[in-house]
Amino acid sequence: MTRVILYTGKGGVGKTSIAAATGLHCAQLGYRTIVVSTDPAHSLSDSLDAVVGPEPVSLAPNFWAQEIDVLHQMDKYWRNVQEYLAAILAWRGLDDIIAEEVAVIPGMDELASLLQIVYLQQSGKYDLVIVDCAPTAETLRFLSFPEAARWYLERIFPIQRQVVRLARPVLRSFSNMPLPDDELFGVIEQLGKDLGSMQAMLSDPNISSVRLVLNPDKMVIKEAQRTLTYVTLYGFTVDAVIVNRIIPDEVVDPYFAAWRQSQSRNMELIEEAFAPLPLFRVPTFPQEMVGIELLRQMAAAAYGDVDPAQLLHREPIYDLQKENGVYRLRYALPLASRESLDLTRKREELIIRVGPHKRSLLLPDTLARLPVASARYVAGYLEITFAKAAADD
Numbered sequence: 076m077t078r079v080i081l082y083t084g085k086g087g088v089g090k091t092s093i094a095a096a097t098g099l100h101c102a103q104l105g106y107r108t109i110v111v112s113t114d115p116a117h118s119l120s121d122s123l124d125a126v127v128g129p130e131p132v133s134l135a136p137n138f139w140a141q142e143i144d145v146l147h148q149m150d151k152y153w154r155n156v157q158e159y160l161a162a163i164l165a166w167r168g169l170d171d172i173i174a175e176e177v178a179v180i181p182g183m184d185e186l187a188s189l190l191q192i193v194y195l196q197q198s199g200k201y202d203l204v205i206v207d208c209a210p211t212a213e214t215l216r217f218l219s220f221p222e223a224a225r226w227y228l229e230r231i232f233p234i235q236r237q238v239v240r241l242a243r244p245v246l247r248s249f250s251n252m253p254l255p256d257d258e259l260f261g262v263i264e265q266l267g268k269d270l271g272s273m274q275a276m277l278s279d280p281n282i283s284s285v286r287l288v289l290n291p292d293k294m295v296i297k298e299a300q301r302t303l304t305y306v307t308l309y310g311f312t313v314d315a316v317i318v319n320r321i322i323p324d325e326v327v328d329p330y331f332a333a334w335r336q337s338q339s340r341n342m343e344l345i346e347e348a349f350a351p352l353p354l355f356r357v358p359t360f361p362q363e364m365v366g367i368e369l370l371r372q373m374a375a376a377a378y379g380d381v382d383p384a385q386l387l388h389r390e391p392i393y394d395l396q397k398e399n400g401v402y403r404l405r406y407a408l409p410l411a412s413r414e415s416l417d418l419t420r421k422r423e424e425l426i427i428r429v430g431p432h433k434r435s436l437l438l439p440d441t442l443a444r445l446p447v448a449s450a451r452y453v454a455g456y457l458e459i460t461f462a463k464a465a466a467d468d
Contacts, residue, residue, distance in 0.1 A: 076281065076282060077195075077196045077197075077199075077201055077202060077203065077204060077282070078202070078203050078204070078282060078283070078284075078384060078385075078386075079192060079196055079203075079204045079205075079206065079276065079277075079282055079283040079284075080097070080203070080204070080205050080206065080283070080284055080285075080286060080383075080384075081206040081208050081214070081218075081283065081284070081285045081286070082094040082097070082205065082206065082207055082208060082286050082288055082317075083208040083209075083210075083211060083214040083285060083286075083287065083288065083302065084210070084211065084287055084288035084289055084295075084299065084302075085210060085211055085289065085294075085295050085298045085299070086210040086211075088288050088289055088290050088295060088319055088320075089288065089290075089319040089320060089357075090207065090208070090288035090319075091112070091114075091118045091119055091122045091207050092122050092319075092364055092370065092373065093288050093317050093319060093357070093373075093377070094110055094119075094205050094206070094207040095110055095119060095122045095123055095140075095207070095370050096364075096370040096371065096373040096374035096377065097110075097205055097374055097377075097378075097383050098110035098138060098140075098203075098205045099135065099138055099367060099370050099371050099374060100371060100374030100375070100378060100383060101203050101205070101382075101383060101384045102135060102136065102137035102138035103137075103371065104382060104384065105137065106137060106202040106203045106384050107137050107200065107201045107202045107203070108137060108138055108139070108201065108202065108203045108204075108205060108384075109131055109138075109139040109140065109141060109195060109200075109201050109203070109204055109205070110138075110139075110140045110141075110205045110206075110207060111140075111141045111142075111143060111188075111191065111192060111195065111204060111205070111206050111207065112127075112140075112141070112142045112143065112207040113143055113184075113185075113188035113192075113206060113207065113208055113209055113217065114207060114208065114209040114210070114213070115145075115184060115209065116209075117142040119140055119142055119207055120142065121365070122365060122370070123140060123365075123366065123367060123370070124365050124366040124367070125140070125367075127140045127141065127142050128141070128142060128144075129141070129142060129143065129144035129147035129148070130147075131195075134367065135367055139201070141191075143187060143188050143191050144187075145184050145187040145188075148187035148190070148191060185216060185217045188206075188217065189217070189273050190269060190273075192204060192206060192273075193269065193272055193273055193276060196276060196282070202384070203384050211298055211301075211302050214302075215302070215305050215306075215309075218277065218285075218306065218309050218311060219309055277311060278309075278310045278311060280312035280314070280386060280389060281386070283311070283312070284311075284312045284313065284314040284315075284386055284387075285306050285311050285312065285313045285314070286313070286314065286315045286316070286317060287299045287302060287303065287313060287315075287316045287317070287349075288316075288317045288319055289316065289317070289318060289319070289345070290318070290319055290320050291318055291320075291321060291337075291338040291341040291342050291345060292338075292341065293341060293344075296341060296344055296345055296348065297437065299316070299348075299349075300348050300349075300435065300436070300437040301437045301439070303349070304395075304436060304437055304438060304439050305439050307391060307393060307394075307395060312386075312388075312389075312391065313352060313388075314352070314353075314386055314387040314388040314389070315352060315353050315354075315355060315383075315387045315388060316345070316349045316352050316353070316354050316355070317354075317355045317357060317377060318342070318345060318354060318355070318356050318357065319357045320357065320358075320359045321338060321342070321356055321357065321358050321359060322334060322335045322338055322358075322359050323358045323359065326359075347433060347434055347435065348434065348435055350434070351388070351390075352388050353381075353387050353388055355377045355378060355381075356377070357373060357376060357377045358376060360372075360373070390407070393405060393406040393407065393436070400463050401448075401460060401461070401463060402441070402442055402445065402460070402461040403458060403459065403460050403461075404436075404442075404458070404459045404461075405456045405457070405458050405459075406427065406434075406436075406456065406457045406458075406459070407455065407456055408427075408429060408452070408455060408456065408457050413452050415429050415430045416428070416429055416452055416457065417429075418447075418450050418457070418459070420447055422443065423437055423438045423440075423442075423443035424436070424437055424438070425438060425447075425459070427457065442461055444464070445461040445462055445463075445464060446461070446462045447459060447460070447461060447462070448460045448461060448462040
């Protein structure tokens with residue numbers, strides 16, 4: 076079965092380099108590997124120091140790369156959808172060329188990327204699909220898109236289709252406004268089915284997992300913690316954390332002394348925040364790591380003898396569920412005792428202490444506004460219940 080691994084992180088942490096390096100490393104291990112960039116501001120070509128376009132290109136044995144282009148994808152797979160949108164805009168007086176360029180509805184970037192990833196995963200051509208995602212906020216929209224879009228297509232789309240069928244004869248009698256035909260509706264109906272495949276693929280840990288890339292800097296760590304919470308909320312599996320650009324101990328220049336001390340403190344914070352996820356450390360190199368050979372060196376330093384194509388951590392760190400309007404967070408704490416547990420709340424931050432150890436969870440906005448109603452330790456799990464929002468009472 077083809078694995079899908081998504082690398083995400085705050086802009087500038089080096090996730091494109093990590094994704095490309097991982098892909099090259101896996102290709103050397105014998106996996107047929109493709110690295111796909113979904114970031115509209117593509118930098119995969121720059122990282123590999125090679126020409127990468129909107130179609131897969133072979134750059135090394137067992138290794139391919141692709142930068143997804145939404146206009147190219149629409150022209151290839153949904154030409155009739157784009158032509159209809161462009162016709163509507165042209166009918167409203169927009170220049171034909173401009174109409175075609177702007178006939179990309181919000182969410183189309185995410186949709187084009189998701190459909191291409193599903194196609195690659197199901198094509199049988201690859202053993203591993205590595206996704207170089209856009210920065211964190213865009214990645215979260217990307218991961219939540221299938222569920223949101225399916226809701227629209229399953230509830231609103233059938234009504235719109237029926238309305239158009241009934242209104243078409245009347246509208247054509249006094250207006251030349253372009254109307255969608257049954258072929259177009261058929262394309263959109265198929266899209267709804269494809270979205271179901273996407274959701275199933277992304278939420279199955281045997282197929283897909285997310286990896287967080289960060290630097291040992293406080294602001295980056297905080298964002299990565301929020302990302303972990305949101306990704307868990309959406310039901311996806313995070314199986315590893317890659318800490319990039321760590322200053323090596325052998326760097327003795329006084330200029331880096333304070334910075335190295337800060338990174339050392341922040342590494343302790345990272346270990347507290349993301350345990351028990353496996354951590355992979357990537358040093359700061361003395362040169363820019365660009366090109367296939369240097370990226371292979373980066374991967375060797377990061378993974379050592381570990382096979383990064385495998386699922387590296389199966390069990391979810393915590394589980395977040397909503398039942399009858401009430402959110403419950405279950406956090407696995409095997410072998411803990413009630414007496415050793417302590418729970419503290421600081422605005423959007425939950426601090427869990429077990430004896431001398433602590434774990435900080437940054438809550439998503441949905442929960443950050445809700446007070447904790449109760450907390451209990453049962454059968455190896457700390458279960459935290461949040462009070463309902465006032466509007467739900």
